[in-house]
Amino acid sequence: MTDTAPPSAPSPKQPPTSEEPGLPGDENRMQDKPDWHPRYPGSGRLVGKTAIITGGDSGIGRAVAVLFAREGANVALVYLSEHEDATRTKALCEEEGANAIAIAGDLGAKAFAQDVVGQTVSAFGSLDILVNNAGEQHPDEAVEDITEEQLRRTFQTNIFSMFFMTQAARPHLSRGAAIVNCTSVTMYKGSPELLDYSSTKGAITAFTRSLAANLVDDGIRVNAVAPGPIWTPLNPSGGKPPEEIPDFGENTPMGRPGQPNEVAPAFLFLACEDSSYMSGQVLHPNGGVVVGS
Known part of the structure; x- marks a missing residue:
């Protein structure tokens, strides 16, 4: 019998990968800034509702947060470490007349997801909408180039976080609540350089x-949005190879990338009563790419 201790189990929370240190990126540093501005006046579709939006500091998350605020929702913005962007988005929501909080941390940790929900319910007294938008991507030309560190990290951020947030939110969601997840056109058409992300x-x-x-009998609707190429801080900060940035989005039928404010209304539709007869569905703001449902 040996007294050698068995190897310790790996930590369930993966550290940030060192391959693209600029990710997820700061919107305030971009010269060509994404367009997050809502395109129409609010109509009160989310008055009295409270929403958590992960990845809410910039890009699609910022556009969704400001639009939800315009429609009357209390907004909890969850972000990793882009404090300046998050502060700006919180202020934009407040300018719309909404109450807003910003919470920084890594959603790959289940305890943080629980803390997010706890802070939100403490601040606003309820939770009605969960938008799982946070994500990261790391381009690689060959499958052998995807490190174990990167693979674990991408799955942790993109899908584990959705389980953790949903588990934490579920006790507070009642009949009429909505969950909206962010998937991608790459799920439908694939991406040769984003194998782990597409997975x-x-x-x-x-x-x-x-x-x-699972939740339909409880009156909770769950849907998703599958954006195409959308101009966000993720792209120039390492999410796309630098040589592809000038042509980003040109391979869509519309011949251009989309803007965050062209995606946000899809999240609003799925979060409000306009979509009361929809669950398990995916909307496709992708520049005209025809994909299977």
Whole structure:
């Protein structure tokens, strides 16, 4: 018998990968800034509702947060470490007349997801909408180039976080609540340089459909949005190879990338009563790319 201790189990929370240190990126540093501005006056579709939006500091998350605020929601913004962007987004929500809080941390940790929900319910007294939008991507030309560190990290951020947030939120969601997940066009058409990212998006779509069936009897709707190439800080900060940035989005039928404010209305539709007869569905703001449902 040996007194050698067995190897310790790996930590369930993966540290940030060192391959693209600029991710997820700061919107305030971009010269060509994404367009997050809502395109129309609010109509009160979320008055009295409270929403958590992960990845809410910039890009699609910022556009969704400001639009939800314009429609009357209390907003909890969850972000990793982009404090300046988050402070700006919180102020933009407040300018719309909404109450807003910003919470920084890594959603790959289950304890942080629980803390997010706890802070939100403490601040606003309820929780009605969960938008699982946080994500990361790391381009690689060959499958052998994807390190174990990167693979674990991408799955942790993109899909584990959705489980953790949903588990934490579930006791506070009652009949009429909505969950909206962010998947991607890459789930449907694939991406030769984003093998791990695309795989997580496939998992998110399956999670969305399965969770919708799981919660339908409780009156909680679960849907998803699958954006195409959208101009956000993720792209120039390492999410796309630098040589592809000038042509980003040109391979869509519309011949251009989308803007965050062209995606946010899809999240609003799925979060409000306009979509009361929809669950387990995916909307596709992708520049005209025709994909299977």
